[in-house]
Amino acid sequence: MKLLLIGHPNVGKSVLFNRLTGANVTESNYPGTTVDYTKGYMQIDGEEVELIDVPGTFSLDPKDKAEEVAVKMLKDNEDSIVICVIDSTKIERGLYLALEIIEMGYPVVIALNMWDVAKDKDIEIDLQRLRELLGVPVVPTIAVSGWGVKELVSKIKDAKPRDISKIESKVEGTS
Amino acid sequence: MECEIDERWKLVDRIAEETVTYGDGKTTLKDAIAELTVKPLTGLPIALAVLYGFWSFFSAFAGFFTDGFFVRLFDNHWLPWLQGVFPGKGSWYYFILVGDPAAGNSFEAFGMLTSGLFVAIGIVLPAITAFYLYLIILEDSGYMPRLAVLIDTLLHKIGLHGFAIVPMILSLGCNVPGVAATRTLQTKKQRFMMITLLAIFIPCGAQLGVIFSLIPEFAGIILLYLLIGFIFFGFILHKVIPGKSPEILIDIPPYRTPSLENVSKKLWVRTKGFFTTAIPFVLLGVGLVNVLYLGGVIDWLAEALGPLLTTWFGVPKETVGPLVAGFLRKDLAVAQLSAIEMTKYQLISSVVLVNLYFPCIATFIMMMKEGSERGVRGVLEILGGSLLVLATVLFIWGGLLHLIWIMMGVA
Amino acid sequence: MDENMKDKIGGLYFGVFGIVVFLVGILEIGLGVLNKTVHFGPLIFSGYFMLWRGAILFFAGIFYLLSVKKFSDVHQKAKAMVASIMIWIIAGTQIFSIILDSIIGDGSRWFNTWEGFLSSYAPPYIPSIILLPFTLVVAYYVLSNKDTDEKNEMIE
Numbered sequence A: 001m002k003l004l005l006i007g008h009p010n011v012g013k014s015v016l017f018n019r020l021t022g023a024n025v026t027e028s029n030y031p032g033t034t035v036d037y038t039k040g041y042m043q044i045d046g047e048e049v050e051l052i053d054v055p056g057t058f059s060l061d062p063k064d065k066a067e068e069v070a071v072k073m074l075k076d077n078e079d080s081i082v083i084c085v086i087d088s089t090k091i092e093r094g095l096y097l098a099l100e101i102i103e104m105g106y107p108v109v110i111a112l113n114m115w116d117v118a119k120d121k122d123i124e125i126d127l128q129r130l131r132e133l134l135g136v137p138v139v140p141t142i143a144v145s146g147w148g149v150k151e152l153v154s155k156i157k158d159a160k161p162r163d164i165s166k167i168e169s170k171v172e173g174t175s
Numbered sequence B: 001m002e003c004e005i006d007e008r009w010k011l012v013d014r015i016a017e018e019t020v021t022y023g024d025g026k027t028t029l030k031d032a033i034a035e036l037t038v039k040p041l042t043g044l045p046i047a048l049a050v051l052y053g054f055w056s057f058f059s060a061f062a063g064f065f066t067d068g069f070f071v072r073l074f075d076n077h078w079l080p081w082l083q084g085v086f087p088g089k090g091s092w093y094y095f096i097l098v099g100d101p102a103a104g105n106s107f108e109a110f111g112m113l114t115s116g117l118f119v120a121i122g123i124v125l126p127a128i129t130a131f132y133l134y135l136i137i138l139e140d141s142g143y144m145p146r147l148a149v150l151i152d153t154l155l156h157k158i159g160l161h162g163f164a165i166v167p168m169i170l171s172l173g174c175n176v177p178g179v180a181a182t183r184t185l186q187t188k189k190q191r192f193m194m195i196t197l198l199a200i201f202i203p204c205g206a207q208l209g210v211i212f213s214l215i216p217e218f219a220g221i222i223l224l225y226l227l228i229g230f231i232f233f234g235f236i237l238h239k240v241i242p243g244k245s246p247e248i249l250i251d252i253p254p255y256r257t258p259s260l261e262n263v264s265k266k267l268w269v270r271t272k273g274f275f276t277t278a279i280p281f282v283l284l285g286v287g288l289v290n291v292l293y294l295g296g297v298i299d300w301l302a303e304a305l306g307p308l309l310t311t312w313f314g315v316p317k318e319t320v321g322p323l324v325a326g327f328l329r330k331d332l333a334v335a336q337l338s339a340i341e342m343t344k345y346q347l348i349s350s351v352v353l354v355n356l357y358f359p360c361i362a363t364f365i366m367m368m369k370e371g372s373e374r375g376v377r378g379v380l381e382i383l384g385g386s387l388l389v390l391a392t393v394l395f396i397w398g399g400l401l402h403l404i405w406i407m408m409g410v411a
Numbered sequence C: 001m002d003e004n005m006k007d008k009i010g011g012l013y014f015g016v017f018g019i020v021v022f023l024v025g026i027l028e029i030g031l032g033v034l035n036k037t038v039h040f041g042p043l044i045f046s047g048y049f050m051l052w053r054g055a056i057l058f059f060a061g062i063f064y065l066l067s068v069k070k071f072s073d074v075h076q077k078a079k080a081m082v083a084s085i086m087i088w089i090i091a092g093t094q095i096f097s098i099i100l101d102s103i104i105g106d107g108s109r110w111f112n113t114w115e116g117f118l119s120s121y122a123p124p125y126i127p128s129i130i131l132l133p134f135t136l137v138v139a140y141y142v143l144s145n146k147d148t149d150e151k152n153e154m155i156e
């Protein structure tokens, strides 16, 4: 099994990667810290799993070389599960990227990172509803403290490819 | 395609509408401070204070370790001991490893184990530790991208657009990650411009450290001259190179308190990198220059290049040795220059030259790697292009400084 | 205390303090340009970078003065906060350097003597160190601001 960490720049992918694999990838508070991919390994239920930290990307239509790497990693590892890391304070654009990846047929787990910052800013997210609509696991996390990371890992096995039209009809159906 | 994007956004909006509620969006103190740091009127004085903080912290830190500790260790204990026990005074290997047997301090002995070790460990190590520590705090707090926006705003005011400031600031730590950071630029033109400019004009942390430690009184003028050169040639390259350089929009992150864990981890990783990659190169640089001395190559070079150096650049021909060392490590070159007897104007000129004339070997390799993704042609393009620009800049900007000294009547 | 009253006092305090900081800044710039060293009680105006420090204090003083009007607004408090941070940078790095200097001995001695160590901390100090305690008031306003934020939340 292979896992890819994909998300916008500066959402905490590298922090998550270091936490999960014990690696020492650079984490900094500005977008564009990671410009190349790094592989690491972690254990899930006794099984060794490869995890790849990927440069941040705004969309799957790459605008620069770092984003090209991200998209290439996705294309080169078609059998992988994607952990889509989203900044909870900028949830819309994160969802956009997540939908793009879901559309391509990857099994996706969504990590709503920076949950602490969202709380500080009084942003409320209805997790239950979000899970229902998307039909993929959604886990709030605080990568820097490790909060929620365990749950995230436990949900990886639940990730399944999801038909985008099902999401569409779910959304339609409720309105 | 367009339509698809629109539809996806519509879907996103619908989902968000149902699941996310935003708070009252009250400005927090952090937000208000964030605003003050990017507006030029308030941002510039703040940047002035941040810069002062760096300078003051650096002087205290590097002064403590270099003058308070390493100078004594090397000059009072290491050098006399080594000169005493090392066999073969007058032999070639004594010259290469220990250097001048009569030297009274490690700095001017010019041996691998004397000057080499002293420069690497006694001067550069404390300097880059201080430098990295400050830079890491700027990175992790979120001030760095704001400084980038501030500088970008100012550049816009003088008509410069599309410059990538973040790679520039990163280059101040080391040019290698600076070159890597250009991968986030959108066009070939921008990447080429930034790689070339930073390789030519931006001194790395080690080099800056040596300048700050050994010749602090000239640091200001040297950096100012390089900065003006950066802007001037940046403007010209922008006009001359075909292609687009779109605006760079930086997504500014919120301020965060840097975590002690991450700061110390990064500091450790970078200092370790210094031990494994830089120290061998500094020692190798000293060794190489000494070997070339013994082989007569340096003297021959000094004679051959002497006229060019003295008439065009206005620096003494003895600077050839350090200039050669500069291919391996520029910090070493600056240190060696400061030990050569010359006027302060010549010293300023020669340090500027070291800066301009060739990227250090690590940066050079990194540049080749960046080009190599497009095959041999890519490598040739980036190296050929950069070296061409470099040679031009070296002659114009290096010669101009000499001209300035002549006009001031000091050269 | 009544919030309004508190902010009024804050505005007044930083108004007065801002003038002091501003004047000290001008003094440092002036003496820096003339390259003079002046002792004055526990204060010393001297050093390599007095001009630079003076310029920073000059701006910090202006920031304080700008913050005074409608001090209750976060944007205004932010100005006082930033001005204080600027002074903390100067004083902090100076104190750091005093500490390091106190450790190193002179001559061939690696470490300082006990007397030498203690005497390193004696005055005179540069003005920013003296100004430092007075800037801490800003911390009170910032922290109490947070408290009221939280209280409001609870009411909601």
Ligand SMILES: Nc1nc2c(ncn2[C@@H]2O[C@H](COP(=O)(O)OP(=O)(O)OP(=O)(O)O)[C@@H](O)[C@H]2O)c(=O)[nH]1
Binding pocket: A007, A008, A009, A010, A011, A012, A013, A014, A015, A016, A026, A027, A028, A029, A030, A031, A032, A033, A034, A035, A054, A055, A056, A057, A113, A114, A115, A116, A117, A141, A142, A143, A144, A145, B140, B256
């Ligand atoms: N408060 C808070 N900060 C976080 C959290 N996760 C990450 N950060 C901070 O966010 C910043 C960015 O983290 P990185 O892991 O470097 O981001 P990245 O996604 O790898 O970014 P790129 O490499 O640029 O794509 C760092 O300063 C982290 O300390 C979180 O859950 N809460």
Ligand SMILES: [Mg+2]
Binding pocket: A013, A014, A015, A026, A027, A033, A034, A054, A055, A056
């Ligand atoms: Mg990263």
